[in-house]
Amino acid sequence: MTLLDARARTSAVARINPVAKLGAAMLITVPLVLTLDVVSATVALVLELMLAPFAGLGWREFWARTWLLWVLAPLTGLTIALYGRTAGEVYFEWFAITVSDGSLYLALATTLRVLAIALPSVVLFASVDPTDLADGLAQILKLPSRFVLGALAGLRMVGLFIDDWRSLELARRARGVADRGRLRRFFGMAFALLVLSIRRGAKLATAMEARGFGSDIPRTWARTSTFGGREWALMAVGLAIAVIAVTAAIATGAWNFILGPE
Template sequence: MIGPQPVAVASAPLARRNPVAKLAAALLFSVVLIATLDPVAPAIAIAVELAVLPLFGVRYRVLARRAWPLLVSAVGIVVTLVLFAAERSGRVLVEAGPVAVTSGVLLTALGLVLRMIAVALPGVIVFATTDATDLADALIQNARAPARFAIGALAAFRLVPLLGQEWQAISMARRARGVDAGRNPVAKLRLFVSTAFALLVGAIRRGTRLAVAMDARGFDAGVPRTTARRQRFTAADALLVAGAVALGGAALTASILLGTFRPLIG
């Protein structure tokens, strides 16, 4: 069972850190950014994330290949807000019939897009630099997570690449049977939905079989489990977590000092 493999240089300073430390740093850094709606704090956060990327041993081209869904989502957010935003404050920039693009709408869209990227990018970096087995071991040893949860999450993570392979297999099988949408957008949408449903059903069946197989092999037993590889949480790992909190707080502080801070609540 082959899953997503880390694509970072293993000897990079931050790539060698404890998986739990990297995960905690990513979560804490992202949580701070949720508190504001302005574009300044997430823009600073993205700049910081890209600046420290070489320390994780990840190339910018590799990151772009892994994070392209974020760019697609960003385009969707901008289009949705431009077309359907209820509040259209600020100066009117473009007006086409019932659609009016204002500076306020664009500022809101920019803030949401930057915040989404700033919050999601640390997770992309963490999983690009972390082996799934090491993460499961660290969750059990350092985060005291239940072994059943950690090993189940590891198994699920290992199965993720199979979804893409199954999607391709289903599409090719339907094409071989003459089921093709052609250039009809409605037919393409219907075919996409039906393929996604077939993929979901297959994933549920595989998950059920995997759960039964794991229980049959004693993963549900109450006997304490041992781990083959030791995951140590060192002072350097604690510094990584503290540094992430400090950088996230610095981005938020800069937003407040510049007067652009817009709290999520209030």
């Protein structure tokens, strides 16, 4: 566990049930997905940035976790700016590329919307433990235990895959077969990792079956997942952000329902 993970998991938000974090993120996401305008995305993004310090992440930790999002979101907007719907004054045109007032507006709205949708998930789930999330999904949302535990086991294997890749790379270097042919080396290591993953997955499935994970008998849980006042408060905050953003967009006439008639 890194220092950033340790700080995030000791914050007040870390003690909130992951199901509530998932619900709050969805409450923010759904209205923003239904519209493509600058106002709603901007309002939601500003409110999220104002509330970000309460998630238990300092600004250094916040940027360390979200810098990639701040890089990729403008690239998404750039694509829309070059190939989006043409409207208003045209500033540049070449082959299939057309930059106009309409495409620039859509590019800005898309960039802000991507940030407003993705940031809550990144910040809230920085303090989520996969086991706690699995407990919440199975006990509170009543998802099938087979699906939940299988997904949890698979997620736990990701770290091992990374370690296996490093071990394979060091082993090949020790044998002197990793000095040339980078592309060939990559596919060779990928195939070796695939074989290793299949073997490990088969062993894991057998071990879980032997321990009764595949039984049809209702299972018990080592830890009880609860949903109380803190969880409802977090979901209320997510709902408030969505309502304020939508209200601002409708009040200013910027609301652009993407499923509506052209």
